[in-house]
Amino acid sequence: MRLLRRYPALFSWGAATSVILALVAAAPLVAPYDPNRLNMGQTLKPPSATYLFGTDEVGRDLLSRVLFGGRESIAAALVVIAAAVVLGVLVGATSGWAGGRVDEVLMRITDLFFAFPPLILAMAIAASLGLSCKTRLSPRSLSGGPPMRG
Helix, strand or coil: CHHHHHCHHHHHHHHHHHHHHHHHHCHHHHCCCCCCCCCHHHCCCCCCCCCCCCECCCCCEHHHHHHHHHHHHHHHHHHHHHHHHHHHHHHHHHHHHHCHHHHHHHHHHHHHHHCCCHHHHHHHHHHHHCCCHHHHHHHHHHHCCCCCCC
């Protein structure tokens, strides 16, 4: 209870995040419409009781698309985080275990990644790899290290 009084925003945002994650996880059950169903008679409708977020240019319900799209986004984020953690642990463990010149080379490569803004680095890696499902996640995994402040 002391934490709740001390950090009320933490619990508010935690509750909001939990609700959003629950809605996204239950998208097939709570989405009011098929996210890919075209309805040309309902194009570009504003938010209403029928379509809570409105519709897009081909009449698809935006709430349903947001819920189903959230599933893809969260899955992609988890893949990127897992890949960055695995890569970071491997580089750090190798650097610490081997030491010496191996440590210096790995640290300079790591410094090279930190020298570029992560988004620019991710775009450069994506451009060199081409576009596919795997190569969309790889650049963020490689550039997803912790921010350096100093």
